[in-house]
Amino acid sequence: MGCVNVRRCQKEVIVHKSKASGSAGRTRMTAVVWGIPAQGGNNLLVSAALDGSLVMWSGNGPYARPTAEIRDAHIPDTWTGGIDISPDGRMVVTRGGDNLIKLWDTRKFKTPVVTVSHPSTSDVYSVTNIKYSPNGSNIITGSASGGHLHILNSGNLKPELVTPVTAGSPLITVQWHPKLNQIVTGSANSEVHVLYNPNTSVRGAVDVMSRAPKKRHVDDDPNFNNRSISRHPTIGLTASGRSRDPRRPNLPLVTPFAKSQPDEKHINESITLSSMRDEDPREALLKYAELAKNDPLFTNAWKETQPTTQYAELSDEEDEGPNKKKEDIGTQDEPSLEGSMGLSKIRQCYDPKLAIFDLSTPTPLLKGRSSLRNPYMARITATNLQRLVLSTYIYM
Numbered sequence: 001m002g003c004v005n006v007r008r009c010q011k012e013v014i015v016h017k018s019k020a021s022g023s024a025g026r027t028r029m030t031a032v033v034w035g036i037p038a039q040g041g042n043n044l045l046v047s048a049a050l051d052g053s054l055v056m057w058s059g060n061g062p063y064a065r066p067t068a069e070i071r072d073a074h075i076p077d078t079w080t081g082g083i084d085i086s087p088d089g090r091m092v093v094t095r096g097g098d099n100l101i102k103l104w105d106t107r108k109f110k111t112p113v114v115t116v117s118h119p120s121t122s123d124v125y126s127v128t129n130i131k132y133s134p135n136g137s138n139i140i141t142g143s144a145s146g147g148h149l150h151i152l153n154s155g156n157l158k159p160e161l162v163t164p165v166t167a168g169s170p171l172i173t174v175q176w177h178p179k180l181n182q183i184v185t186g187s188a189n190s191e192v193h194v195l196y197n198p199n200t201s202v203r204g205a206v207d208v209m210s211r212a213p214k215k216r217h218v219d220d221d222p223n224f225n226n227r228s229i230s231r232h233p234t235i236g237l238t239a240s241g242r243s244r245d246p247r248r249p250n251l252p253l254v255t256p257f258a259k260s261q262p263d264e265k266h267i268n269e270s271i272t273l274s275s276m277r278d279e280d281p282r283e284a285l286l287k288y289a290e291l292a293k294n295d296p297l298f299t300n301a302w303k304e305t306q307p308t309t310q311y312a313e314l315s316d317e318e319d320e321g322p323n324k325k326k327e328d329i330g331t332q333d334e335p336s337l338e339g340s341m342g343l344s345k346i347r348q349c350y351d352p353k354l355a356i357f358d359l360s361t362p363t364p365l366l367k368g369r370s371s372l373r374n375p376y377m378a379r380i381t382a383t384n385l386q387r388l389v390l391s392t393y394i395y396m
Contacts, residue, residue: 014063020051020076027051030126031094034059035085044106046092048073048080054094056109068109074098081122082130082141086154093139093154095130097122101141101157116157119144125172125188134178142171147187149174149195165193180204 003009018027028050035044036059043059054073055066074080074096082095085106091113092104099120102112121144122128130141138160139152147166150159165171166187173186182204183195194205267274276284296303 012061012063014045014057016047016049016053016055016066018049018051018053019071020053023051027053030080031083031129033083033085033092035089037089038087039089041089044085044089046083046085048083048094048096050077050079052076052078052080054092054104054109056092056106068106070104070109073102073104073112074100079122079126081126081128084130084132084139086132087134087136091136091154093130093132093157095120095122095128095141101130101152103154103157114155114157118150121170121172125170127173129173131174131176133176134181140174140176140183142174142185142187144170147171149183149185163195165195166191177204 001010001012001014003011016027016029017025019025020027030048030050032045032047035046037043045057045059047055047057049055052072052074054070056068057063057066073094075098078097080094080096083092085092090106092106093101094104095101095118097120099117101116101118103114105113118141120128121142128142130139132139132154137154139154139157141150141152142148142165143150143162147164147169149161149163149165149171151161151163152159165185166189169187169189169191171185171187175184176182177184180203181197181201185193185195187193196205198206198209299309
């Protein structure tokens with residue numbers, strides 16, 4: 001049970017446990033009806049199941065177990081699509097797939113009061129229904145053949161009136177409107193009919209039929225005007241006969257620039273370096289090779305002293321990469337170094353990151369900081385490949 005005022009809301013979920021053999025306690029519910037007595041009283045909730053049972057609950061709850069249940073109310077495994085409660089809430093009528101219409105008393109909910117034979121269409125059309133009239137004096141339903149509307153007596157289920165509605169098509173659903181006092185029917189051929197009484201029915205179809213038909217002028221007939229020939233029927237259609245969209249423009253030519261063809265001269269004059277798109281970058285660089293060789297811009301200072309470019313070679317320690325653990329330079333003796341005139345050459349260095357040079361006079365092989373005797377010594381420490389730190393030590 002859901003709430004009509006709150007979307008996606010469920011107030012109660014009622015579970016019906018089937019007692020039929022082989023059903024494992026589960027079955028499908030084929031029809032359900034909610035009855036509100038017009039004279040007052042408790043609401044009723046009656047449902048029909050596929051196992052042939054008819055179950056009744058109190059509308060006010062609780063819903064844990066049904067108030068009454070009739071097993072084999074109709075033949076099992078037949079679709080009981082029609083069920084309704086009388087306006088006073090005392091009687092229940094069902095139309096089953098076993099071609100039977102049964103009338104039940106809610107006060108003695110055990111055996112049917114009246115049973116009549118009536119061909120069923122619920123095996124093909126599951127929405128086949130049966131309805132009480134607003135005052136409860138009649139019961140209406142459709143027929144499987146001929147498309148007739150049957151108006152039955154609510155006491156003995158005998159037909160009081162049978163009227164054809166849709167010849168040759170089954171009449172599936174019926175509804176008796178309480179305010180308009182009109183009967184609306186739906187057939188298998190997708191037709192909807194409204195039946196009314198001009199004396200007792202109000203509004204609805206009565207107002208529609210009471211209006212005079214609209215008067216049409218002779219100029220409204222397309223056969224007598226020139227509107228049909230003003231436009232050829234093939235105008236606006238494609239070759240395949242489909243309608244052409246008038247808002248869709250013709251597609252322009254596809255170019256590398258965009259979906260249009262710009263002026264090439266305008267592009268070359270207004271956009272800087274627009275011609276580079278068509279140039280080969282390798283050829284553009286090679287045309288400056290001869291000029292760079294004859295007139296170097298960055299290496300012109302070493303043209304005479306070092307005409308041939310020499311590249312440094314990495315030692316074994318430098319090849320190992322930056323992950324090598326650095327040693328503490330401050331706690332170790334400095335490596336031995338053979339000095340020469342000024343900044344000359346280094347024969348052997350224990351740590352390539354540390355080099356000591358004698359900037360005054362040539363000195364013999366130096367071993368450690370304690371062997372330095374010159375008053376001014378410059379110590380150059382290369383912390384990395386990009387930075388040199390120069391520190392001067394003065395010994396007194």
